[in-house]
Amino acid sequence: MGFENIPLKREYGNQEIAAFGYVFESKEEYNWTKHLQKQLEDGLIKSWEYEPNTFIIGTTSRYGPTYYTPDFKVVGKKIGIQYHEVKAKLEQKDVKRFKKMAECYPDIYMVLVYPYPRKSGNQKRLIDNCKKYIKEIIYSRKVK
Numbered sequence: 001m002g003f004e005n006i007p008l009k010r011e012y013g014n015q016e017i018a019a020f021g022y023v024f025e026s027k028e029e030y031n032w033t034k035h036l037q038k039q040l041e042d043g044l045i046k047s048w049e050y051e052p053n054t055f056i057i058g059t060t061s062r063y064g065p066t067y068y069t070p071d072f073k074v075v076g077k078k079i080g081i082q083y084h085e086v087k088a089k090l091e092q093k094d095v096k097r098f099k100k101m102a103e104c105y106p107d108i109y110m111v112l113v114y115p116y117p118r119k120s121g122n123q124k125r126l127i128d129n130c131k132k133y134i135k136e137i138i139y140s141r142k143v144k
Contacts, residue, residue, distance in 0.1 A: 017029075017030040019033065020033055020037065020050075022050040022051075024050070026086070026088065028086050028087070028088045028113075028115070028140070029050075029071055029086045031140065032071075032072070032084065032086045032113055032140060033048075033050065033072075035140070035143055036048040036072065036074060044076075044077065045074055045075060045076050045077065046075040046076065046077060047074075047075045048072055048073065048074045048075070049072065049073045050071065050072060051069050051070070051071060051072075052073050053069065053070070053073055053083075054067050054068065054069040055067065055068050055069070055070075055101065055104065055105060056104070057097065057100035057101055057103075057104050058100055058104070066100070068097050068100070068101060070083035070084065070085050070110070071083075071084055071085050071086045071113075072084040072086070074111075079109055080109070081108075081109065082108075082109040082110070082111055082135075082136075083108060083109065083110050083111065084111045084112075084113050084138075085098075085110065085111070085112055085113065086113040086140070087112065087113070087114055088115060089123065090114070090123055090126040090127065090130065091126070092126065094126070094130070095126055095129045095130055095133070098110060098112075098130050098133035098134050099132070099133045101133065102132075102133040102134070109135045109136075110133070110134040110135055110136075111134065111135065111136045111137070111138055112127075112130055112134050112136070112137045112138070113137075113138050113140050114127065114137060114138070114139060114140065115139065115140055115141050116139050116140075116141045116142065117139055
């Protein structure tokens with residue numbers, strides 16, 4: 001892949017961060033990229049890409065196709081191709097996207113990357129709902 005470890009620019013005010021040849025939409029995505037790059041350098045994964053694929057997850061008569069682009073495509077050594085979605089905070093629309101993705105593409109290995117487990121409240125409820133439609137949750141603040 002040949003990525004350099006030197007960030008091109010950081011704009012934390014509007015959360016856009018350019019590094020590794022990509023412009024990331026959030027600090028969480030940027031931090032996950034650093035983790036993936038380290039895994040790549042350590043030989044734990046084969047490759048990663050930022051937003052390389054877009055999937056059609058439904059259509060409406062009024063607006064036409066509904067698209068979904070996961071944050072990362074990761075090619076692992078054990079699982080193979082998996083898609084990582086990085087979220088700092090979940091919303092109901094995220095659960096709906098995971099559900100539609102699971103219905104349309106049941107063989108795709110979807111991973112939610114979320115900061116840490118929640119013990120109660122709306123975020124816990126949303127995480128529990130996501131578990132029905134994704135294969136794995138990785139708590140990014142627990143990953144070294």
